[in-house]
């Protein structure tokens with residue numbers, strides 16, 4: 001695959017259809033400047049601000065854009081909230097659609113054929129492999145990204161995080177928790193005792 005992509009890029013560049021320097025800028029932007037820290041700020045704000053949370057769940061695109069995160073692969077954002085009753089996880093069964101403005105580029109496993117098929121067929125088994133074990137009573141919902149809609153999971157807020165600042169809350173939000181294959185990190189003991 002790597003060789004095929006490089007061959008394709010070479011042909012397109014030779015024909016003058018793409019500028020290799022522009023491709024490098026794009027890749028660098030999504031790899032280093034835009035990433036899961038953006039999504040973590042969205043989640044932390046939703047945890048800290050009930051009005052923002054309500055807006056985020058009602059109109060994810062606008063609420064996320066209000067923090068400055070928008071652009072390609074994030075034009076139509078839908079945010080789904082994990083609760084005790086329901087756990088959401090996100091996949092793209094067709095390819096690798098992913099919300100770039102809030103999560104950056106997708107990890108390799110997200111693009112892999114096994115994840116794409118098994119997330120739908122046996123989501124609980126996949127979750128267990130990621131270390132997420134849910135009570136039987138918790139319903140699992142799997143969201144299949146489309147060419148237009150991209151999903152962001154609002155993970156459950158960790159216990160004992162009531163007094164934390166938005167900045168400290170954002171530190172608890174992992175990429176995997178926003179794809180729904182992980183949970184937010186527990187509050188570190190030092191942070192809990194300094195409240």
Ligand SMILES: [Co+2]
Nearest residue numbers: 092095096097
């Ligand atoms: Co896709």
